[in-house]
Amino acid sequence: MKKFYVNENCIGCGLCASICPEVFEMGGDELAHARDEVISDNLEGAEEAKRSCPVDAIDDIEE
Secondary structure: OEEEEEOOOOOOOOHHHHHOOOOEEEOOOOOEEEOOOOOHHHHHHHHHHHHHOOOOOEEEEEO
């Protein structure tokens, strides 16, 4: 299982949340945040969001 998180490079563009809203959401701080659970159905979208991030603000770890 992978877990995704948004690092300090985030500029709040919202691209990840628009690509994969099941995993990423925009917070009240106007920055993106990753939800804790990534199920296999959402993994492809989360990977696409990571690749698409213009500032490489999405990291992942294997759990």
